[in-house]
Amino acid sequence: xxxxxxxxxxxxxxxxxxxxxxxxxxxxxxxxxxxxxxxxxxxxxxxxxxxxxxxxxxxxxxxxxxxxxxxxxxxxxxxxxxxxxxxxxxxxxxxxxxxxxxxxxxxxxxxxxxxxxxxxxxxxxxxxxxxxxxxxxxxxxxxxxxxxxxxxxxxxxxxxxxxxxxxxxxxxxxxxxxxxxxxxxxxxxxxxxxxxxxxxxxxxxxxxxxxxxxxxxxxxxxxxxxxxxxxxxxxxxxxxxxxx
Ligand SMILES: Nc1ncnc2c1ncn2[C@@H]1O[C@H](COP(=O)(O)OP(=O)(O)O)[C@@H](O)[C@H]1O
Ligand SMILES: [Mg+2]
Numbered sequence: 101x102x103x104x105x106x107x108x109x110x111x112x113x114x115x116x117x118x119x120x121x122x123x124x125x126x127x128x129x130x131x132x133x134x135x136x137x138x139x140x141x142x143x144x145x146x147x148x149x150x151x152x153x154x155x156x157x158x159x160x161x162x163x164x165x166x167x168x169x170x171x172x173x174x175x176x177x178x179x180x181x182x183x184x185x186x187x188x189x190x191x192x193x194x195x196x197x198x199x200x201x202x203x204x205x206x207x208x209x210x211x212x213x214x215x216x217x218x219x220x221x222x223x224x225x226x227x228x229x230x231x232x233x234x235x236x237x238x239x240x241x242x243x244x245x246x247x248x249x250x251x252x253x254x255x256x257x258x259x260x261x262x263x264x265x266x267x268x269x270x271x272x273x274x275x276x277x278x279x280x281x282x283x284x285x286x287x288x289x290x291x292x293x294x295x296x297x298x299x300x301x302x303x304x305x306x307x308x309x310x311x312x313x314x315x316x317x318x319x320x321x322x323x324x325x326x327x328x329x330x331x332x333x334x335x336x337x338x339x340x341x342x343x344x
Contacts, residue, residue, distance in 0.1 A: 101164055103128045103295050104149065104265055109158035111144050111319075118144045120319040121158065126265065126312075131287075131296045133306040133327065136316035142299045145316070146267045149297070150182035151175045162265070179264035183254050183271065191243030195234055195253060198242050199225045202257035224260075232256040232286055248279030252286060259290070266290070268298040272305060284309050307331075 102125040111119040119141045126132045134142050147153040149160055151172035159168045162178050170178065190198055203224055229235040232252045237245060242253060251271050258266055272280045280302065287309055290296065300306050306313060307327060314324040315336050323333045330336055 102126060102161075103130075103163060104297065105161040105164075106145070106149065107159045107161070109145065109148055109155045109160065111141070111148055111153060112156045117319050119148065119155070122316070122319070122321050124314055124321065124324065126295050126297055128264070129291050129295055130312060131291060131298070131310045133310035133313045134297060134299045134316065135301070135303070135306065135313065140316040141319040142316055143269055144319075146182065146269050146297070146299060150180055150267055152182070176261060176263070180267065181258040181261055181263035181265070182267040183258045183269065188257065189242045189245075189250050189253055191241070193242055194239055195229065195242050195245065196225060196238040198253060199228050199256055199260060202260035203228075228256050228260060231289075233282070246279075248275045248282070251275065251279075252283070255286070259294075263294055265295045265297065268296065268300075270299050270301065272300065272302060280305060303331075 104124070104126040106122055106124040108121045108123060109119055110117065110121055122141070122145060124145070134145065136142050144153060148155045151167075151170060151174075155168065159166055161167065162175070162180065165178070167175055167178055190201070193201070200221070203221060226235060226238070229238055232255065234249060234253060234256065237249065242250065245253060255266075255268065255271060258268075272283050275283065284305055287296065298306075298310070310327050312325060313327040313330040315322045315330060323330045323336045
């Protein structure tokens, strides 16, 4: 069964149809890329999945359960995590405290007051920081991290809630080629823990990490399937890849 299913999702802003009957499905532990020209509706689709926008029509299912009417918080509870294009890092807090806050939002106050669970929480924060190569920056103020490291911190925060599906909107925007490569390496081991739906301009990056690929053009899905097959689809080449 699909982990995520979007059925005929449309989003209309005034006179503009940002999404036009979009179907999309993501399986458990699948890495799925979402590409398309600027303004083709990629961010709108992620927002409809995460609950930041409500579709004008159509439905979103997670593990077969209709979540179309749920709030973003209820969706997070159901296993969704979204990192927006805009940064969510609290720049004045330490790197450690940013991850701690993200992780605490999952624990009850009562469990936090017990020292044993505080110790466990500390271990989880450090484990997360290690996985994202940020352990040696734990005590530094988040605002002093490089752009790439801030993106990793945000991904670490999005993963702190142990989601079933992580949504990333252009995580490598503004990164150096080295940071981009490192991001691919950081994301790859996540496959054992969750699925990924990622908007990305860098096609090489998508080819490296995604099993499947969906192409949006003017709010419509023009192709969706295995990355290899979609790349060779003639309509995709003419709609997107030729002037990408
Ligand atoms: N809140 C909004 N109000 C009005 N128009 C919007 C809003 N959000 C997005 N749009 C429009 O919807 C279209 C799709 O936007 P978006 O999903 O951000 O595209 P992408 O992420 O593929 O670049 C664009 O034409 C954009 O201007
Ligand atoms: Mg966008």
